[in-house]
Amino acid sequence: MSESTAHGWEGLNDRTTNAGEEESMLCERYAPYLMFDLREPFLPNLVGFTRLETNDESPSYPRSFENADPRTDFILEYAIWWDYEIGHLYQLEQVWVYVGPNGEVLDCEATFHGKILKGLLRNRSNLSDGTHVRLFVQPGKHALSPMPEMFELLPDLYLAAGPRAGSDGLYAGGELACLVPTGDEVEEIHARVRRYLRSFAFKPALEYTECRLLSEQFLPWRELREAIPLRLADRLLELELIFARDGLRGSEESAAERRMRRSRESGEGAEREEAR
Template sequence: MSESAAHEWEGFDGMTKSAGEEDRMLCERYAPYLMFDLREPFLPNLVGFTRLEAAGESPSFSRSFEDADPRTDFILEYAIWWDYEIGHIHQLEQIWIYVGPNGEVLDCEVTFHGRILKGLLKNRSNLSDGTHVRLFAQPGKHALSPMPELFELLPDLYLAAGPRAGLDGLYAGGEVACLLPAGEEVDEIHCRVRRYLRSFAFKPALEYIECRLLPEQFMPWRELREAIPLRLADRLLELELIFARDGFRKAGETPSERRARRSREADAETEREEAH
């Protein structure tokens, strides 16, 4: 068999697919349905996907899968990227879908503040359409759980989204920490991030709406990993421009005050254009 033939096979529609196209189709087919608080200010930006064998290791999280159900045919990893969470500048949460040889969802696991939780309820009641696991994101913080009631057991549920918004500022753990600026400018950038995120502080409603990941948000994990430094640089430049334009005072506005100001600015700009 030629090398090109070895990396091609028939997809669900009977047409020949490359390995990358097949992986993308599978990840879209099994993409989880995410539930977010009504007042959630930050929805996912990108999703890095990887198709794994049960004997493999996660490329985006320090873990292996030796305890996987022996019936597992393959595992789909979703590394979900947010440019911001309510406490600091970025967030990466993982979801693993375990798929059996007949296409059945055997299991699901998710990240929860650096730990791993089961994502599929015992009675499978949070599995929609046979392929989509329904998961809830902690308001502002984005830790994942199949049960929203779990968040109400966290003593800092309201503090993290409200009074402590922006507290961690320019924070990053692991490899991402090496991608952030260093030196004297860090304190200034840290202050910008904290003040910006503080303007998004909110009280969780604990009512949830569904958010389905879009096909254009998906990319292979290696591409997302390469894109992260650029996204971080873009966000920091945006904050620099926001502060240069609006000043510290405006960065401390509440969301409603910010919307009202931007509406006034838009109306004023429209009037200037019409006059011109």
């Protein structure tokens, strides 16, 4: 598992220059703090941001903001991209932070399995450092919630991360469906993705650690949207090379899978030793 570390915001990244200096500063100032399961195998890769007015529509999710608090000065949308989630090839989750004229966080919303949840608790206890909403990430599946207890109400919490890992293969849902391959090779690609993701199956610890998004991960949404087809193509090529190199045949475990499994088992063993 990749280590999640806290980083301060010390400056602007060159990738955000097209969005303007002010928007770059705002994006980092209000970025959510994400809480990941200790055994989470996939941390975010990139974050597309957009500054919106209340009469705008989201560029990355089918919604508008006509019911926003009338005091809202602007809305910051964070479209958080993962190359993988435990069930399929990619994942995109959104966070919206509503900012008042004095810079106060008025509200927050986040996506949860195709729905939208309130992201800021009523007592504002999950607002850190004045401007960063702290959100928990469902293990493996990456739905967002201000309360980790929400995940424990899901009947497939453990199944999704364990026995059903990779079950969706080459995910082709929503607007991004047109970006994935078609034709005779699709089933073969599905099989590679399923097999790769099965090697990351895990049992959620339901203990969480904070991960702060890095400045170099931010870019305007339009740039992320343009980069997605290239990222998908890169991941598919990687999987093709992994399994071609290891001579993937039939149902036998490949060398790549053995290495990944042994690495995880070694890490889990170390965790158990530390727990003692």
